[in-house]
Amino acid sequence: MLIEDSFTVHTPVDRLWAFIQDVEGIAPCMPGAELTEVVDDRTWKGKVHVKFGPVQMAFSGTVVMEDKDDAAHRATLSAKGTEQRGKGVANAKVQSWLEPAGDDGTTVHIRSDITITGAAAQLSRGLLPEVSKLLTKQFADCLESKLNEETAAAVRPEAGTPAGETNPAETESSAEPAPKAAPQAVGGFGLGLRALWATIARFFSRLFGPRTGT
Numbered sequence: 001m002l003i004e005d006s007f008t009v010h011t012p013v014d015r016l017w018a019f020i021q022d023v024e025g026i027a028p029c030m031p032g033a034e035l036t037e038v039v040d041d042r043t044w045k046g047k048v049h050v051k052f053g054p055v056q057m058a059f060s061g062t063v064v065m066e067d068k069d070d071a072a073h074r075a076t077l078s079a080k081g082t083e084q085r086g087k088g089v090a091n092a093k094v095q096s097w098l099e100p101a102g103d104d105g106t107t108v109h110i111r112s113d114i115t116i117t118g119a120a121a122q123l124s125r126g127l128l129p130e131v132s133k134l135l136t137k138q139f140a141d142c143l144e145s146k147l148n149e150e151t152a153a154a155v156r157p158e159a160g161t162p163a164g165e166t167n168p169a170e171t172e173s174s175a176e177p178a179p180k181a182a183p184q185a186v187g188g189f190g191l192g193l194r195a196l197w198a199t200i201a202r203f204f205s206r207l208f209g210p211r212t213g214t
Contacts, residue, residue, distance in 0.1 A: 003112045003132045007140035008101050011147050016106045017073045017098055019147060029142035031135050036060075042068075048081060050120070057120060058084045073098035088118025110136065 009016055020026055023044055027035040037045040042065040050057045061081025068075045074097040081090045092114045101107040112132070 001114050001129070003114060003129050005110045005112075005133055005136040006107055007136060008105055008107045009140065009144050009147065010105050011144075012104050013073055013098050013100050013106045016108075016147070017070070019150075020143075026143065026146070029139050029146065031138050057087055059088075059090055059120075060084055061090070083118065083120060086118075088116060088120035090117075090120065091115045108140070 011019075024035060024038065027033055027046070032049045034047045034049070035044060036047060039045060039062075044063045046061070046063065048059045048061075050059070059081035061079060063077055063079045066076045066078055074095070077092075077094045077096075079090075079092045079094065083089070092112055094113075095111045097109050099107045099109065
């Protein structure tokens with residue numbers, strides 16, 4: 001199945017391109033995703049947790065950057081994942097590129113060629129495009145939030161600490177790093193219902209919408 005999505009982020013192209021190179025930094029924005037290993041600067045291993053009502057699945061796989069053009073702000077990724085209990089296999093080739101959008105904005109275009117087999121295909125059949133759009137929106141919202149946090153941190157004045165004294169909060173955080181939160185499974189069932197409703201709404205909109213030439 002070929003799926004095309006796009007979203008716009010309020011940040012310049014060059015800044016966004018540099019920001020998304022930090023795979024470890026943006027991985028938490030990918031719904032249900034968990035980065036488990038950085039093999040090299042072009043290869044990553046991870047898991048994707050999916051939940052369809054009472055059925056939960058976890059795909060483990062590898063993502064490889066096949067091509068990257070920094071001047072054109074374009075990249076091609078290939079991914080392959082296998083459900084840990086043998087319920088399906090997913091393969092994808094994803095092309096993405098950035099384009100300027102208005103004043104200091106950037107539109108991200110994504111074209112995904114996806115093949116899914118097994119139980120996962122049966123559960124997602126017909127709903128995958130709509131689910132993809134919903135997940136893309138979640139990713140875009142998270143990405144923009146992180147960019148805003150980075151901007152705020154850059155302009156926020158640092159609180160001064162008297163010489164010779166140690167900030168207790170800094171000492172505590174350095175001594176005991178916060179535990180990494182487990183990724184929340186992608187709610188495929190709930191997303192599927194919303195996707196199904198969107199599909200039905202579009203159907204009736206076309207059926208009963210205004211007509212011309214009568």
